[in-house]
Amino acid sequence: MTAITQKIVREHGLNDDEYARIKRLLNREPNLVELGIFSVMWSEHCSYKSTRVHLRKLPTKGAVVIQGPGENAGVIDIGDGDACVFKMESHNHPSFIEPYQGAATGVGGIMRDVFTMGARPVAMMNALRFGEPSHEKTRHLVSGVVSGIGGYGNCMGVPTVGGEVNFHRSYNGNILVNAMCVGLARSDKIFLSAAKGAGNPVVYIGSKTGRDGIHGATMASAEFNEDSEEKRPTVQVGDPFTEKLLLEACLELMATDAIVAIQDMGAAGLTSSSAEMADKGGAGIELDLDHVPQREANMTAYEMMLSESQERMLAVLKPGREAQAEAIFKKWELDFAVIGITTDTKRLVVKHKGKIVADMPVTSLSDEAPLYERPYQKRAPRKDAPTFDASRPVMESLVKIIASPDMCSRRWVWEQYDNSVMADTIQMPGGDAAVVRVHGTNKALAITTDVTPRYCKADPFEGAKQAVAEAWRNLTAVGATPLAVTDNLNFGNPERPETMGEIVGAIDGIGEACRALSFPVVSGNCSLYNETNGEPILPTPAIGGVGLIKDVTRVARIGFKRAGDTIVLIGDTKGHLGQSLYLREIEGREEGAPPPVDLAAEKRNGDFVRRLIEQGRVDTVHDVSDGGLLVALAEMAMPAGMGAELSLGESATIPFWFGEDQARYLLAASPEEANRIMTDAAKIGVPASILGRTGGVDLVLAPDKQIAVSRLRTAHESWFPGYMEAAPR
Amino acid sequence: MKSAVIVFPASNRDRDTAEVLEKVTGTKPYMVWHADSEMPNVDLIVIPGGFSYGDYLRCGAMAAQSHIMRDVIAKANKGVAVLGICNGFQILTESRLLPGALMRNAGLKFVSKPVPVDVEETQSMFTRRYRKKQRVVYPVAHGEGNYFADEETLDRLEGEGRVVFRYAGGENPNGSARDIAGVINEKRNVMGLMPHPECACDPLLGPPDGLGLFEGLVEALS
Numbered sequence: 045m046t047a048i049t050q051k052i053v054r055e056h057g058l059n060d061d062e063y064a065r066i067k068r069l070l071n072r073e074p075n076l077v078e079l080g081i082f083s084v085m086w087s088e089h090c091s092y093k094s095t096r097v098h099l100r101k102l103p104t105k106g107a108v109v110i111q112g113p114g115e116n117a118g119v120i121d122i123g124d125g126d127a128c129v130f131k132m133e134s135h136n137h138p139s140f141i142e143p144y145q146g147a148a149t150g151v152g153g154i155m156r157d158v159f160t161m162g163a164r165p166v167a168m169m170n171a172l173r174f175g176e177p178s179h180e181k182t183r184h185l186v187s188g189v190v191s192g193i194g195g196y197g198n199c200m201g202v203p204t205v206g207g208e209v210n211f212h213r214s215y216n217g218n219i220l221v222n223a224m225c226v227g228l229a230r231s232d233k234i235f236l237s238a239a240k241g242a243g244n245p246v247v248y249i250g251s252k253t254g255r256d257g258i259h260g261a262t263m264a265s266a267e268f269n270e271d272s273e274e275k276r277p278t279v280q281v282g283d284p285f286t287e288k289l290l291l292e293a294c295l296e297l298m299a300t301d302a303i304v305a306i307q308d309m310g311a312a313g314l315t316s317s318s319a320e321m322a323d324k325g326g327a328g329i330e331l332d333l334d335h336v337p338q339r340e341a342n343m344t345a346y347e348m349m350l351s352e353s354q355e356r357m358l359a360v361l362k363p364g365r366e367a368q369a370e371a372i373f374k375k376w377e378l379d380f381a382v383i384g385i386t387t388d389t390k391r392l393v394v395k396h397k398g399k400i401v402a403d404m405p406v407t408s409l410s411d412e413a414p415l416y417e418r419p420y421q422k423r424a425p426r427k428d429a430p431t432f433d434a435s436r437p438v439m440e441s442l443v444k445i446i447a448s449p450d451m452c453s454r455r456w457v458w459e460q461y462d463n464s465v466m467a468d469t470i471q472m473p474g475g476d477a478a479v480v481r482v483h484g485t486n487k488a489l490a491i492t493t494d495v496t497p498r499y500c501k502a503d504p505f506e507g508a509k510q511a512v513a514e515a516w517r518n519l520t521a522v523g524a525t526p527l528a529v530t531d532n533l534n535f536g537n538p539e540r541p542e543t544m545g546e547i548v549g550a551i552d553g554i555g556e557a558c559r560a561l562s563f564p565v566v567s568g569n570c571s572l573y574n575e576t577n578g579e580p581i582l583p584t585p586a587i588g589g590v591g592l593i594k595d596v597t598r599v600a601r602i603g604f605k606r607a608g609d610t611i612v613l614i615g616d617t618k619g620h621l622g623q624s625l626y627l628r629e630i631e632g633r634e635e636g637a638p639p640p641v642d643l644a645a646e647k648r649n650g651d652f653v654r655r656l657i658e659q660g661r662v663d664t665v666h667d668v669s670d671g672g673l674l675v676a677l678a679e680m681a682m683p684a685g686m687g688a689e690l691s692l693g694e695s696a697t698i699p700f701w702f703g704e705d706q707a708r709y710l711l712a713a714s715p716e717e718a719n720r721i722m723t724d725a726a727k728i729g730v731p732a733s734i735l736g737r738t739g740g741v742d743l744v745l746a747p748d749k750q751i752a753v754s755r756l757r758t759a760h761e762s763w764f765p766g767y768m769e770a771a772p773r
Numbered sequence: 774m775k776s777a778v779i780v781f782p783a784s785n786r787d788r789d790t791a792e793v794l795e796k797v798t799g800t801k802p803y804m805v806w807h808a809d810s811e812m813p814n815v816d817l818i819v820i821p822g823g824f825s826y827g828d829y830l831r832c833g834a835m836a837a838q839s840h841i842m843r844d845v846i847a848k849a850n851k852g853v854a855v856l857g858i859c860n861g862f863q864i865l866t867e868s869r870l871l872p873g874a875l876m877r878n879a880g881l882k883f884v885s886k887p888v889p890v891d892v893e894e895t896q897s898m899f900t901r902r903y904r905k906k907q908r909v910v911y912p913v914a915h916g917e918g919n920y921f922a923d924e925e926t927l928d929r930l931e932g933e934g935r936v937v938f939r940y941a942g943g944e945n946p947n948g949s950a951r952d953i954a955g956v957i958n959e960k961r962n963v964m965g966l967m968p969h970p971e972c973a974c975d976p977l978l979g980p981p982d983g984l985g986l987f988e989g990l991v992e993a994l995s
Contacts, residue, residue, distance in 0.1 A: 194883045198914070199824045201785020285827025288783045376782065460883045464912040464972045465822075467789040481977070596977060 048079055056083035062414055069408040077346045077394065077402045084312035084350060085319055085409040088572050093414045094538035095570045098551045106564040108527050110231055116157040116307060117227075118566025119234055120528045122592050126482060127231035128489060129163035132171070132224035132532040132588040134571035138279040139221040143188025147221050148196040148282040149354055154225040155200060156308035159291050160357065162235040162298050163227030166466060167480045168197050170207040170223045171493040171532070171586040175216030177449050177767055182211070185219050187768065192282075193223070194460040199284035200291070203469050204461035205478035208493055208586075211449045217576025222532040222569075224588040226491055228482060235298060237307040239325035239360045239386050244304055246318070246329060246384035247366065249373055250290045250356035253314070254339035256280050257352025267537055267573050286355040286378070293376040294357065302365035309356040315349045317358040318384070319392055323410040325360075328387035333396040337379040345396040360386055420544035425503035430621050430636035438674070438701055439751045441630045445671050445702075446678055447759040448629045449767070456764035470599055474683075476521040476667050477589075481596050488599070490524030490591040496670065497582035499638030502623050504546045508553030508585050509641045513706060514669055515589030516561050520650040521667040521709060523600050523657035524591030529558065531568040531587055536580025538572050546583040547572075554585060560643035563589070600657045600665035603683030607739035609664065610718035611688060615649050615708030616731045617673065619699025625671045626702035645707040652730045653709045656721065664712035674701040674745075676710050677735075681743050681753045682760060689744040690736035696745065712738055774994040776802040776817040779845065779861075781836055786822035786858065790971045794819070797987040810840045816994040817854045818845055820861030822914070822969060832875065832917045833863030842868055854898060854994060855963040859915055862955070862965030870963050871956055872930070873922035878915070879948025885914040887979060889941035890954050890968055894934050897957055898993035899964045902985040909982035911968035913946050918967040920949035920956075930956055938966050 053063045056079055066074055066082050074082065084090060092099065104112035110127055111119035117131035135150025155165050170193055175182045186209075197204045202225075239246075257280035297303060305325060309317045314336070322329040333348050343351075361369055366382055373380035387393075392409065394402040405412075445451055458473035470488055471479035477492040494514040500507030512529065519526040531554060536543040558565055574581045593599060621627055622636025656662045668676040681687055690696075713721060718734065725732035744750040776794045780787050787804065794802045794817075802819070805812045812818070825836035836842065842864070849855045849870050857865040865871045878884055887910050892903040903909070922930070927950055930936050938955035945952045947967070955966025970983030 191882070198883060198885075198916075199783060199785075199827065201783075201823060283827070285783050285824060285829070288785070288824070288827075292782075459886050462883070462885045462914040464885065464887075464914055464969065464978075465785055465789070467792070467972050467975060467978060470977055 048073060048076065056080065057087060058083055062086060065414065069412055070404060077349060078404055080346050080350050081315050081402060084315055086413045090312055090316055091413045092570055093416050094418050094572060095533065095547060096415055097417055098548055101551060102555050102565045103559045104564055104566065106562060109564055109566055111234065112566050113568060115236055116160045118528065118530060119161065120566060120590065121231055122482065125231055127229045127234060128226060128590055129158050129161045129229055130224065130226040130530055130588065130590055131157050131567040132222055132493065132530040132586065133157065133569040134532055134534060135221045135223065136218060136534065136571050136574055139189055140219050142279040143185045144192040144195070145279055145281050147189040147192030149280045150221050150223045151193055151196040152282045152284065152287050152354055153310050154223045155202065155287065156310065158225045158227040159294055160235065160306055160308045161229065162233050163229035164295060165202045165225050165227045166468065167226045167478065167491055168202055168204040168223065169478065169491055169493050169588065170221065172207065172209045173215045173220035173584060174211050175219065176213040177211055179216045183768065189221055190457050190460055196282055196284045198462040200288050201465050203463045203465050205463050205469055205480060205491065206473040209454050209457055212497065212582060214582045217579065218574040218581050220534050220584055222586050224493055224530065226489060226590060233298065235303060235306050237305050237321050237324055239305045239321035239327050239329065241304065242327060242386050242388040244360045244363055244386045245366055245382045246331065246386060247359050247361055247369060248336060248356065248381045248383045249359060250378055251283065251286050251353055252337040252339035252379055253343070253348055253351050254353045255343065255347055255351060258347060258350045267575050280352045280354050282354050289376040289378055290355050290357065293373050293378055296372050297369055300368060302361050302369050304360040304362055306357060306359040309358055311352065313350065313352050319406060319409045321358065321360065322392060322406045328389035328391045328406060329384055330387050330393040331384035331395065333394060335381045335383040337381055345394060345401040349394065418538055418544045419541045420548050421541040422545040422549055423542060425506065426637045428636055430627050430633070432621060432627065432631050432698060434698060436630060436698065438698065438745065439749055441626065442674050442678060443751070443756065443759045445625055445629050445675055446756060447763050449763060451625060451671055451675065452763040453761045454764065455761060456768055470596060471522060471601065475602055476518040477524065479522055479593065479599050486596050488593040488596040490519045490522050490593055492518040493586055493588045494518060495584055495586045497584045498623050498634055500550060500583040500585060502638045504549030504583050505553040506638050506640060508550035509557040510638060510706065511585055511587045512554055512557035512561065512563060513641045513643065513646045515587045516563055516646065517650055517667045519589050519591035520654045521600060521665045523598055523654060524593045525654065526561065526563050526589055526591040528564050528566045529587050529589045531565055531585060533568065533570045534574055534581060534584040534586065535572050536575040543580055550583055550585040557641070557643055561647060598657060598660055600663050602666040602680050603664070604680050604686040604688065604712055604738045605664055605684065607686065609712040609738040610715045611735045611737060612711045612713065612718050612721055613708065613733050613735050614653055614711065614725065614730060616705060617700060617703065617708065618705050619697065619703035620705045621699050621703050624702055624704045639704045639706050641706050649707045649709065649730055652725060652728065653711070661717055662711050662713045666710045668708040668710060669704065672702040672704050678743060678756050680710060682757045685741060685753050685757065686738055687740040687742040687744065687753050688736055688738045689740065692735065774798050774817060774991050775815040776819065777805050777812055777815045778802050778819050778821055779805050779807065779841055781807045781823065781825035783825060783827055784821050784823035786969065786971060790819050790821040790858065793971045793974045793987055797991050805841060807839045807841050811844050812841065817856065817990055818848065820857040820864050822859035822861060825860055825864065833860060833867040836864045837867035846870060849963050852960065852962050854990065856899065857965035858969060858971060859967055862967055863917065865963060865965040871958055871965050872926050873920055873956065875917050876919040876921050877917050878919050883916040884946045886912065886946065888913050888946050888968060889944050891939050891941055893939050894937045896934060897937060897961050897964065898990055899986055900937055900989060901993060902989035908941060910980055911970050911973045911983055913968045915967055918947040918949060920953045922950060927951055937964060
């Protein structure tokens with residue numbers, strides 16, 4: 045047996061204190077298999093050891109919450125016995141090393157998290173962050189990630205309906221690939237992972253186990269350096285065909301009552317699925333690895349326990365149901381094997397070739413895993429006022445901004461994703477939120493992902509509040525009632541007090557906004573150590589929001605629809621230029637405080653706009669965010685190529701047009717309806733003003749300030765394909 | 774009209790297709806599993822979109838060798854109507870029920886978007902409800918839709934009125950020869966096309982331009 049040296053302990057990402065803790069919990073030295081199991085279960089990725097104490101502060105309860113954080117995904121009630129199951133998860137580290145497979149398996153993993161709970165996945169979203177476009181790797185990474193997401197999701201037959209793509213130099217060495225999956229289930233048919241009871245068969249289903257992905261979770265819990273590309277063998281390889289079979293077979297099995305508990309084998313594979321199921325059920329599990337379906341010969345117990353081969357599930361069945369389950373998996377030509385049994389010992393026992401190769405208390409892997417209150421230091425939020433050149437021509441700046449990498453059309457990306465399959469996509473990518481009908485009903489889900497990392501860098505607390513507020517606003521802008529969120533917290537190394545300060549500030553900001561907006565957090569994921577050679581990413585707490593539309597015929601869209609509509613702005617415009625895209629793209633500076641978020645104003649203005657949509661009074665709505673008011677107007681003009689004439693006189697300055705003040709919406713409605721809206725807004729103190737009217741083919745601010753919408757569109761559509769097609773072949 | 778939808782392990786527009794068939798015929802179609810060797814007697818067989826066996830090797834190549842395809846081929850030869858959509862079209866060319874082949878998109882990327890398509894031929898049970906040259910919008914979603922056949926075959930198809938759908942000028946999403954989006958066999962009972970009429974049958978999703986195809990089939994086959 046291999047002696048455990050300090051070198052081996054280090055290679056497993058464990059420090060001396062942690063190793064001493066293992067010896068104390070076991071009352072002896074661990075063997076190599078046990079050390080491997082501890083190393084993945086205690087990794088940041090699996091144990092949340094740096095963030096757990098702070099995540100507890102998030103609001104996770106609410107009238108609609110059926111299942112909060114702690115399961116494979118969150119579950120909310122959407123009425124009529126229907127439930128929505130969703131989660132967002134990162135696959136950052138693998139995607140940087142091998143973009144196609146990293147992104148593809150990220151999609152596969154999050155889908156399994158959702159269908160493990162008994163839900164059919166109905167929509168995918170993803171929030172992607174890449175390095176600056178001029179960086180030598182960016183084009184290759186964009187190309188690989190996008191085709192990986194498409195390659196997996198398209199084969200699964202689940203529409204990918206939207207997401208975000210941003211570029212910033214802080215992601216040069218650490219891209220972010222956050223994938224969100226939304227599924228539908230019946231609220232009385234939700235499957236959980238608690239392996240209750242002793243003597244129940246533990247079954248392995250799906251693909252065979254190979255040597256791929258060993259130590260993926262440990263890799264995802266460390267910083268990168270120059271040698272990181274040597275970690276390519278730790279990236280898993282995806283097979284969407286098998287996953288599609290697994291999806292259909294699992295849903296077929298779930299239609300029976302054979303299952304006690306089920307969990308996908310994601311990070312840390314067989315180890316985490318068995319340990320977590322035993323832990324949640326207060327049971328023990330005994331595994332016999334001789335029965336594990338294996339792809340390669342002579343695999344060791346260590347390799348099998350740590351493999352992250354994809355498309356696998358672990359389930360606990362009721363005794364005697366093995367044959368019924370096996371028949372289903374045979375039909376779908378998937379592996380099925382009874383590999384163990386639940387016990388009442390509360391121990392995880394692993395056997396291989398007739399010998400016990402690991403034996404440990406289950407709680408040593410969960411409750412007794414290290415929990416750190418890491419020291420943190422909160423930077424003073426930026427308060428400086430930005431400077432700008434007031435004489436710059438407004439229309440030229442507009443064109444420059446809508447053609448910039450962060451604001452240009454993402455058509456090049458979303459046209460590689462099947463978004464029409466399942467025939468329920470009401471709002472395709474390009475709107476404020478995607479809208480997907482609940483199949484066979486008259487209601488729909490609205491889905492969005494949001495965060496503005498440059499705001500979070502300047503002020504993690506306000507920036508994170510803004511991410512939640514923007515998600516809430518995007519759902520509202522299509523007419524949905526926002527229900528709940530999933531969060532994907534991407535940060536640098538938590539062992540640095542400044543980074544830990546960002547994490548704590550952002551979690552506090554999310555908590556405050558979610559409480560104020562009754563928008564509980566039902567699932568989430570943390571991705572830390574996103575830094576290379578000591579350079580961390582911008583703090584990026586991505587928020588995935590889900591809302592409900594009761595009447596699918598009353599969905600608002602951003603494009604102008606009729607000439608002669610009056611354009612109404614809801615919300616206050618103070619002209620906040622700090623951290624704006626204008627400042628970055630036109631003045632070349634990232635400075636100032638991010639726009640403050642007044643959550644009471646968000647709620648008041650949003651509730652007002654949503655009611656107008658629900659009552660069928662407006663069908664044209666757009667939230668005002670990145671780029672400010674003029675960019676939002678351009679985005680409303682471009683879809684149908686319909687212009688607008690605005691009448692604002694001299695009051696309209698650069699901060700007015702490009703400031704990124706929050707809690708604002710643009711609406712377009714008939715002049716009579718607009719008047720009624722103005723009256724109603726005044727009655728309840730919602731700030732509202734009339735900006736002008738729709739019509740023509742130009743966007744006209746003043747006789748000397750106008751531009752053809754077709755020119756805007758060309759500028760908006762050109763950057764992405766131009767950039768990607770310049771790829772060296 | 775009785776209909777059947779073939780279900781391969783990774784078919785993924787089987788449900789979309791079945792629901793449209795149910796809507797226009799009033800009866801649920803038979804869902805026929807790929808491993809079955811025989812299917813019920815029906816008037817229309819639809820091979821839906823998706824990835825059949827994962828589309829490893831070559832799209833539709835393995836599906837063309839499946840148990841159920843032997844019976845589909847036999848029935849097609851007897852004159853039963855067969856419609857192949859997207860992956861279904863690929864399977865029909867791989868089984869030689871239709872001429873030509875579907876190669877990787879010229880842009881080398883998967884393409885998913887609504888595309889305007891012209892109805893070139895109305896002398897078929899699939900398109901009898903359309904006007905000649907009527908422009909319809911159907912979504913496409915494929916990585917291998919680049920139709921190819923030798924010049925002689927293409928000339929013959931054109932000459933015999935067997936190019937049924939053509940991408941509107943300048944809108945060819947995949948580089949297919951002569952902008953061909955769909956073709957029919959000599960006996961005019963087997964048609965394949967890359968775009969998805971079954972996903973253009975609900976006014977909430979866009980113009981319901983695909984309904985005409987299914988309603989025409991009901992009219993012809995009932």
